[in-house]
Amino acid sequence: xxxxxxxxxxxxxxxxxxxxxxxxxxxxxxxxxxxxxxxxxxxxxxxxxxxxxxxxxxxxxxxxxxxxxxxxxxxxxxxxxxxxxxxxxxxxxxxxxxxxxxxxxxxxxxxxxxxxxxxxxxxxxxxxxxxxxxxxxxxxxxxxxxxxxxxxxxxxxxxxxxxxxxxxxxxxxxxxxxxxxxxxxxxxxxxxxxxxxxxxxxxxxxxxxxxxx
Amino acid sequence: xxxxxxxxxxxxxxxxxxxxxxxxxxxxxxxxxxxxxxxxxxxxxxxxxxxxxxxxxxxxxxxxxxxxxxxxxxxxxxxxxxxxxxxxxxxxxxxxxxxxxxxxxxxxxxxxxxxxxxxxxxxxxxxxxxxxxxxxxxxxxxxxxxxxxxx
Numbered sequence: 001x002x003x004x005x006x007x008x009x010x011x012x013x014x015x016x017x018x019x020x021x022x023x024x025x026x027x028x029x030x031x032x033x034x035x036x037x038x039x040x041x042x043x044x045x046x047x048x049x050x051x052x053x054x055x056x057x058x059x060x061x062x063x064x065x066x067x068x069x070x071x072x073x074x075x076x077x078x079x080x081x082x083x084x085x086x087x088x089x090x091x092x093x094x095x096x097x098x099x100x101x102x103x104x105x106x107x108x109x110x111x112x113x114x115x116x117x118x119x120x121x122x123x124x125x126x127x128x129x130x131x132x133x134x135x136x137x138x139x140x141x142x143x144x145x146x147x148x149x150x151x152x153x154x155x156x157x158x159x160x161x162x163x164x165x166x167x168x169x170x171x172x173x174x175x176x177x178x179x180x181x182x183x184x185x186x187x188x189x190x191x192x193x194x195x196x197x198x199x200x201x202x203x204x205x206x207x208x209x210x211x212x213x
Numbered sequence: 214x215x216x217x218x219x220x221x222x223x224x225x226x227x228x229x230x231x232x233x234x235x236x237x238x239x240x241x242x243x244x245x246x247x248x249x250x251x252x253x254x255x256x257x258x259x260x261x262x263x264x265x266x267x268x269x270x271x272x273x274x275x276x277x278x279x280x281x282x283x284x285x286x287x288x289x290x291x292x293x294x295x296x297x298x299x300x301x302x303x304x305x306x307x308x309x310x311x312x313x314x315x316x317x318x319x320x321x322x323x324x325x326x327x328x329x330x331x332x333x334x335x336x337x338x339x340x341x342x343x344x345x346x347x348x349x350x351x352x353x354x355x356x357x358x359x360x361x362x363x364x
Contacts, residue, residue, distance in 0.1 A: 035353050036346035039265060124360075125254070125352035126261050126345060145363040 007094040008183035010063040012193035016055055017180055023048050024111065024154065031151060038127040042118070046204050049115040053200035054193070055108060061196065063189060065095030072105060073098040085172070092174045100176075103161050110154045117147040119208070130208040242292035243302045249288035253326070256281040257345070260329065264342045275333035275341055279326075282348075286326040290319050303361035315359055322351040 009017075023044050030041035059068040077098040096104055120135055120143035122128035132140050168174045237245060256278040262268045263275060293315075298306050308315045325348040332344035 035350040123349075123353065124356060124363075126257050126349035128258075141363045148362065 007065070008179045009065050009095065010183065011185035011190055012054075012058060013062060013066040014180055014183060016051055016058070020048065020051050020055075020111070023051070024158065027114075028151060028155065034123055035126075038123060042127070042129065045115055045118045046208055048111060049207075050197065050200045050204045052108065052112050052115060053203060054197050057196050057200070058193065061192065063184065063186075071096035071098075071101035073101055078102060090172050090174050092176070094179065100164070103157075103164065107154075107157055107161060110150060110157055114147065114150050114154060117143045117150065120144075121147045130212045133212065236294055237292070239294065239296035240300055242294055242297045243300050243304075246289040246292035246297075247302075249285045249292075253282050253285040256285070257348070260333070260341065260345050263338070264345055270338045270341075272333070272336045276330070279330035279333040282326045283330045286323045290316070303363075305359050305361055308359050311358075315355070318351070318355040318358070322348070322355065325351040 027041055027044045027048065030037040030044065034041075058066050064070050078101075081098040119129045119131040120140055122132050122140055122144060124144075128140070129143075132143075135143075165176055168176045236242075259278040260275055260282075263270045293304070293308060298304055298309060325344070329341070329344045329348050332340040335341075
């Protein structure tokens with residue numbers, strides 16, 4: 001149910017989250033299997049790149065809880081939050097808490113690094129990223145290696161994220177999953193998000209299809 | 214693909230078909246097998262570009278590329294001799310300790326590349342795509358086990 005106060009994660013942010021989660025799992029699996037799955041792996045990467053660009057824009061244009069200024073806090077705030085948890089203070093404000101905010105930044109940065117290196121990677125047999133032909137073989141080799149290693153960093157970060165959310169949700173009984181499922185939804189805001197997603201998709205299409213031609 | 218590699222591969226083709234005077238030095242074997250792989254990859258890239266719609270399908274070009282791959286596919290195995298695990302190579306030592314498995318994967322690659330050529334001659338783009346997928350998987354199977362990861 002949309003909350004009349006409009007607090008909590010807006011619909012675009014929630015959709016972004018679950019779409020990214022699915023695509024990351026799909027990308028990891030298809031990347032490990034490789035071979036004939038790589039065309040799908042690459043498409044998934046383009047979709048992730050689109051989502052990341054959108055999320056970057058939404059960090060400025062979205063509702064309060066989606067904005068970077070609301071959840072990217074200093075180490076002191078993160079420490080205070082951890083201390084409050086340790087003292088047994090389990091109250092929850094809408095949006096990302098100061099620790100979760102850093103998790104978001106780390107996950108987004110790792111995903112962006114992964115999407116970026118993937119553009120320049122190849123599999124040394126039959127597939128290559130859309131920009132691999134634009135750079136030297138040495139760069140392709142380095143990018144491919146970084147792409148392989150970073151996949152495991154992402155897996156580790158996702159593991160920490162899921163573990164932390166589970167502890168909040170089930171050990172401390174702080175509902176962090178619910179607000180990522182249902183929350184505020186405003187027509188004007190959703191329309192703006194759609195326009196932004198379309199613009200980001202167009203930019204990615206240019207980058208991976210038009211520009212390499 | 215530069216001229217040097219083409220010359221090396223032509224030499225390799227001559228060696229494989231003609232009488233071999235002597236076994237090339239380990240460093241030459243490494244160069245020769247890399248040249249054959251490079252040319253195979255050159256042919257594969259052209260087929261892959263057609264399969265992914267990056268350039269229009271052409272039966273003639275598919276056949277030419279696949280035939281280059283077929284010619285190159287039987288060459289690398291000649292150049293994994295003794296002493297070729299050291300030097301400018303990412304070949305893993307396991308090749309020489311698991312030689313039967315390595316050879317089986319090599320055979321698989323050669324046979325899948327042959328099917329790519331058959332599919333190319335058939336003129337059916339869908340058949341070409343699935344044959345190329347299978348060949349790519351055969352390449353990868355060997356890379357996964359017997360080739361050092363890039364750093």
